[in-house]
Amino acid sequence: MTENAQLDDFDFNGLRRFPDVEAPNLFASDASDRLILATAAATLSALDDGRLAIMGDRYGALTLAAAAVFGATGIRVHQDGRSSELALRNNAARLGGAGSFRQLPLGPELFDGVSVVLWQLPRGLHELSEVADLMARHAGDDVQVFAGGRVKHMTPAMKELLRESFGTVTAGLARQKSRVLTAREPRRPAGPTRYPQREYNAELGLWICAHGATFAGTKLDIGSRYLLDFAAEMKPDAHRAIDLGCGSGVLAAALAARRPDLRVTATDQSAAAVASAKATAATNSLTGRIDVVHDDAMASFPDESAELIILNPPFHVGSSVHAGAALKLFDAAARVLSPGGELWTVFNNHLGYIGQLEQRVGRTEVRGRTAKFTVAVSTKSSGGGSRTIADRNSQQHFGSGAENYASERTWAKVCSPKRLNGGLSSE
Numbered sequence: 001m002t003e004n005a006q007l008d009d010f011d012f013n014g015l016r017r018f019p020d021v022e023a024p025n026l027f028a029s030d031a032s033d034r035l036i037l038a039t040a041a042a043t044l045s046a047l048d049d050g051r052l053a054i055m056g057d058r059y060g061a062l063t064l065a066a067a068a069v070f071g072a073t074g075i076r077v078h079q080d081g082r083s084s085e086l087a088l089r090n091n092a093a094r095l096g097g098a099g100s101f102r103q104l105p106l107g108p109e110l111f112d113g114v115s116v117v118l119w120q121l122p123r124g125l126h127e128l129s130e131v132a133d134l135m136a137r138h139a140g141d142d143v144q145v146f147a148g149g150r151v152k153h154m155t156p157a158m159k160e161l162l163r164e165s166f167g168t169v170t171a172g173l174a175r176q177k178s179r180v181l182t183a184r185e186p187r188r189p190a191g192p193t194r195y196p197q198r199e200y201n202a203e204l205g206l207w208i209c210a211h212g213a214t215f216a217g218t219k220l221d222i223g224s225r226y227l228l229d230f231a232a233e234m235k236p237d238a239h240r241a242i243d244l245g246c247g248s249g250v251l252a253a254a255l256a257a258r259r260p261d262l263r264v265t266a267t268d269q270s271a272a273a274v275a276s277a278k279a280t281a282a283t284n285s286l287t288g289r290i291d292v293v294h295d296d297a298m299a300s301f302p303d304e305s306a307e308l309i310i311l312n313p314p315f316h317v318g319s320s321v322h323a324g325a326a327l328k329l330f331d332a333a334a335r336v337l338s339p340g341g342e343l344w345t346v347f348n349n350h351l352g353y354i355g356q357l358e359q360r361v362g363r364t365e366v367r368g369r370t371a372k373f374t375v376a377v378s379t380k381s382s383g384g385g386s387r388t389i390a391d392r393n394s395q396q397h398f399g400s401g402a403e404n405y406a407s408e409r410t411w412a413k414v415c416s417p418k419r420l421n422g423g424l425s426s427e
């Protein structure tokens with residue numbers, strides 16, 4: 001029995017994460033989704049069409065349960081991750097609720113005049129601040145924001161930041177390691193939004209722009225900084241490069257600036273990253289040389305089409321540290337690189353990625369190593385890596401990352417169609 005008996009009618013366990021990384025220890029919903037819905041239950045039951053916005057719904061638990069249990073319609077939803085957007089659509093197609101919501105970018109239309117917001121709180125304070133500010137500007141005077149998360153990811157600073165945007169912020173009791181903050185009385189900000197933020201990096205001679213949810217914000221990650229030491233060696237005859245998982249677009253901008261013959265495509269699954277990379281390109285007058293594409297692991301990029309890919313891989317899947325996110329991008333690079341093409345990666349030394357790169361992409365050479373980081377170049381061989389995809393699917397030896405990959409590919413056949421700016425270390 002959950003906090004609200006009505007919620008027992010919704011099949012939270014039927015939700016899937018696909019196309020995001022799946023694994024036995026990664027879940028599509030948790031107790032914080034149910035607590036947010038239970039806390040808002042009375043308000044949701046009496047809500048008119050089009051007055052509900054949902055922010056940060058990971059895989060659709062909030063949206064689809066609000067529609068199924070409380071009859072909510074015209075729901076406006078924003079999810080930063082492309083794979084979250086797709087997962088919501090996939091789950092709606094399977095469980096019902098497809099006609100109950102619209103997916104919108106983070107902007108005024110998302111919150112314009114709404115009276116209820118359900119919000120899976122982000123871990124990053126800049127993201128929280130940017131979103132709360134937007135709500136306070138555009139939501140209705142009567143808005144109630146039910147913002148929840150896992151207690152271990154919540155800090156007192158979150159409540160303080162919400163107080164900058166709302167006159168009243170109350171914390172509910174913790175239940176099942178989750179808690180909900182309820183915010184009311186929006187304080188309409190006087191000046192313009194602070195986002196995207198921008199900061200001049202004197203070492204690079206470039207501006208770095210970042211929306212709140214962007215990895216490392218306006219700072220240059222030290223792993224990325226090390227990768228740039230090798231910019232001149234990266235496939236010197238290449239005319240095009242891809243910055244995979246571009247974040248703020250700092251690597252794309254630095255590569256374009258250092259290699260005038262290169263045209264760079266920056267791509268990320270995070271909407272905030274894509275908006276930030278566009279701002280970084282524009283602020284450095286590099287728009288003509290950098291294209292920015294919002295995509296999950298280059299799904300829309302043709303096979304064997306790229307000469308050079310650079311990557312500082314993620315190792316978080318949502319709030320969990322998990323190898324699957326990096327492996328997914330290695331496989332994407334293996335598919336998109338043309339034979340002889342190069343994947344340049346930087347990663348913490350303790351991560352055993354060399355073998356994975358050899359197997360998934362091709363011959364891999366360590367080009368540099370510091371006390372903390374390794375830079376490696378993998379050259380795409382004509383048959384992909386030294387293993388075939390079938391081999392990879394049958395191999396279960398790299399912990400949960402490889403396991404989840406087998407399940408993800410199986411799923412793909414059955415079901416087609418993101419802290420303050422001090423974060424200086426690699427994820």
Ligand SMILES: C[S@@+](CC[C@H](N)C(=O)[O-])C[C@H]1O[C@@H](n2cnc3c(N)ncnc32)[C@H](O)[C@@H]1O
Pocket residue numbers: 215216221224244245246247248249250251267268269270273295296297298312313314315325328329426427
């Ligand atoms: C360690 S950060 C690197 C960001 C940026 N390149 C830098 O150096 O500051 C990894 C990035 O990969 C992105 N990412 C994670 N999974 C992805 C996926 N499936 N497809 C595309 N990008 C992804 C994250 O959103 C994040 O921006």
